[in-house]
Amino acid sequence: MAAPPDTEQPAALSLELLPTDPLLLILSFLDYRDLVSCCYLNRRLNQLSSHDPLWKRHCKKYWLISEEEKSRQNQGWKAIFISTYADLGRYIQYYATLKKAWDDLEKYLGQWCPRMIGSLKESVKEEDLDAVEAQIHCKLPDDYRCSFRIHNGQKLVVPGLMGSMALSNHYRSEDLLDIDTAAGGFQQRPGLKQCLPLTFCIHTGLSQYMALESVEGRNKYEIFYQCPDQMARNPSAIVMFITGTSYFEWFTSYVNKVVTGGYPIIRDQIFRYVHDKDCVATTGDITVSVSTSFLPELSSVHPPHYFFTYRIRIEMSKDALPEKACQLDSRYWRITNAKGDVEEVQGPGVVGEFPIISPGRVYEYTSCTTFSTTSGYMEGYYTFHCLYYKDRFFNVTIPRFHMVCPTFKVSTA
Numbered sequence: 001m002a003a004p005p006d007t008e009q010p011a012a013l014s015l016e017l018l019p020t021d022p023l024l025l026i027l028s029f030l031d032y033r034d035l036v037s038c039c040y041l042n043r044r045l046n047q048l049s050s051h052d053p054l055w056k057r058h059c060k061k062y063w064l065i066s067e068e069e070k071s072r073q074n075q076g077w078k079a080i081f082i083s084t085y086a087d088l089g090r091y092i093q094y095y096a097t098l099k100k101a102w103d104d105l106e107k108y109l110g111q112w113c114p115r116m117i118g119s120l121k122e123s124v125k126e127e128d129l130d131a132v133e134a135q136i137h138c139k140l141p142d143d144y145r146c147s148f149r150i151h152n153g154q155k156l157v158v159p160g161l162m163g164s165m166a167l168s169n170h171y172r173s174e175d176l177l178d179i180d181t182a183a184g185g186f187q188q189r190p191g192l193k194q195c196l197p198l199t200f201c202i203h204t205g206l207s208q209y210m211a212l213e214s215v216e217g218r219n220k221y222e223i224f225y226q227c228p229d230q231m232a233r234n235p236s237a238i239v240m241f242i243t244g245t246s247y248f249e250w251f252t253s254y255v256n257k258v259v260t261g262g263y264p265i266i267r268d269q270i271f272r273y274v275h276d277k278d279c280v281a282t283t284g285d286i287t288v289s290v291s292t293s294f295l296p297e298l299s300s301v302h303p304p305h306y307f308f309t310y311r312i313r314i315e316m317s318k319d320a321l322p323e324k325a326c327q328l329d330s331r332y333w334r335i336t337n338a339k340g341d342v343e344e345v346q347g348p349g350v351v352g353e354f355p356i357i358s359p360g361r362v363y364e365y366t367s368c369t370t371f372s373t374t375s376g377y378m379e380g381y382y383t384f385h386c387l388y389y390k391d392r393f394f395n396v397t398i399p400r401f402h403m404v405c406p407t408f409k410v411s412t413a
Helices: 020-027 032-038 043-049 052-063 067-073 077-091 095-112 126-136 142-148 179-184 247-259
Strands: 164-167 170-176 195-197 199-201 208-211 223-228 238-244 274-283 286-294 306-316 326-337 342-348 362-371 375-386 393-404 408-410
Touching (some): 020 043, 032 052, 052 095, 095 247, 142 247, 164 362, 179 195, 238 247, 286 393, 326 393
Antiparallel strands (some): 223 238, 274 286, 286 306, 306 362
């Protein structure tokens, strides 16, 4: 039998044999960690991984470095990435999102609340944050530290960056505390043990706190309003209305609400009224819409007393005929709590006024209500009379709007 012919084995594929352009294309899809790892494989990959345009995407993705900023720094993309990473590398998973949130917020404030821009403080350094940790004997979460590397909160001024709320006899405006003021308010007392204040209202003394440890029934890094348990004999017994699960989620969700118009701007202040887009009713030429807000500082769980405020906007279409002008005479409310208990309220005008509505005109007012349950809803109608035909009356629907208390916990102190 004849021996089988020899077959040549294909030569092993070597990186040295691959053209440069396909290799650079492959490297362009790698994350910065893999790109750094390639530097240690062999000489050629080390050279190619240092190709400056490869680092442009990472500078923009992680540090939001623009072409203008690169020109100002007068460095290559790789050098900028490395120097920025040396300073902010521990925050790489948070930095881009938080920096964009701050940039978007500043841009929005510059257009709608310009006087608030001047209250923002410059960033702090790593050693400042380390010093605070040593002072309070607790570690600060990286997302919180990262935010303060961008802006160190704001001065104690009015209006506060974290939103306002106003009633006839009550006003609240929350400042985002700078790191030193927050550290000065760090709590070790029972009920608020190992809690750091994030906000503060000069008028009410109200703060939102962040739990730095999982103690007294709180989750680590949970953010909440605290109010006393009025039926407990122990003054350390508090109720916590939860506003966030982490600083990152708390701050970015708030900024998103602000810059997308989710909160109204009233007298150069951010008012934290939540508007449901479905909570709108149109009767003829008149549209009624409602926004609501929960006030923890005026609420309690024991005894059950949940305080809500609502803001109503009444608007007549600009295309309505002039003879459609009318005046509000009275209101009717049907108020239902979570148990199904119903209360009916009728009365003249609204908040002591009898507004006149004409084509293109808007009338807004604020009022409040309380429930003995954690949620409830209101609906009703306004009665108007025509100005041109004074004997003609008609009702305008107020859409049903729901009010729900946020999740709360009772301290186990």
